[in-house]
Amino acid sequence: MTHRTVDNPQRLTLDGPVDRVDVRLLSGRLNVVATDGPARVDVTRVGRRPVHVEHRDGRLMVRQEHLRGWAGFLRWMGPLARWPRVDVSVAVPADAAADLVLVDGSLVASGLCGAARVEVTAGRITLMGLRGRTTAKITAGAVEALGVAGELDLRTVSGEVTLADSTAGHVRAQTVSGAITCDLDNPRGSDIQLTTISGGITVRVRADSDLTVRLHTTSGRVTSGFPQLRAEGGLPVLRNSEGVLGTGAGRLWASATSGSIALLARPVDVDEEGELP
Incomplete structure (x- = not known):
């Protein structure tokens, strides 16, 4: 077992395997990346509280403060500054499972293949x-996913969701107040x-997609670049659109209470056509 208390900038290189990483930080920046080499922890800035690093039985734990219950948490309540x-x-290692929590700040996770849970309160x-299977939740702020595959669940209370270059087979994106933009x-x-x-929803999919589509908005407008979808709602405001693209093997369902929905068709280039089975 390795335990270090870091109270000044330094790099720690760990001996032994890491199959799980758990991080709990209060405020600042956190980057978690995949590597082919030994696991390491780089601390380039330390506040008034040290960073505790512990490596035990394949589990790497990095924490700024160990909070026990509400009493411990309330000691930290106050201005974020x-x-x-x-x-x-x-x-x-890329296949390590990750459980990452940051109260205030910016969190980046890159290259991981194992299950990942990411949570930020504000940032x-x-x-x-x-x-892998990825769950990301933020209360106040934006969440952005680039080139993500596997299963993806993105949730915000107040903030935008952006998903680009995704091949994820299972996508859930939900926001209370904010727009959703997806390039799938x-x-x-x-x-x-x-x-x-x-908030509004904008989705772009390949023109040759195989999807069963249902789009609905309570107060807004639905527009689509696919003429094969049926529209309902009465001109000039269309609030429902549904139909089948290609074989309809997949499913796309989008719903907005107060906001518009746009479904765009992305042209298929020669290289993409050659990759199709």
Whole structure:
């Protein structure tokens, strides 16, 4: 077992395997990336509270403060500017499971293939090239997923959701107040559900997609670049659109309470056509 208390900038290189990483930080920046080499922890900035690093039985734990119950949490309540800010980068094997929590700040996760849970209270989440089952939740701020595959669940209370270059077979994106923007390149059989209470939804899929589509808005307008979809609602405002694209093997369902929905068709270039089975 290795335990270190880091109270000044330094790099720690770990001996032994890491199959799980758990991070709990209060305020600052956190980067978690995949590596082919030994696991390491880089702390480039330390606030008033040190960073604790523990490696035991294949589990890597990085924490800024161990909070026990509400009493411990309430000691930290107050202006965010008073919270200690840290910059921490963690490199682990790609197949390591990750459980990452940051109260205030920016969190980036990149290249991981194992299951990942990411949670930020206020700030920003960026996911790049993840391949496993990924859950990301942020209360106030934006979440962005780039080149993500596998299963993806994105949730915000107040903030935008952006998903680009995705081949995820299972997508859930939900926001209470904020827009959802998706550029999808999904395999056949994909399941995509997008929901917003207050905000618009923009989705772009390949022109040759195989999807069963249902789009609905309570107060807004639905527009589509696919003429094969049926529209309902009465001109000039269309509030429902549904139909089948290609074989309809996958599913795309989008719903907005207060906001418009746009479904765009992306042309298929020669290279993409050559990759189709």
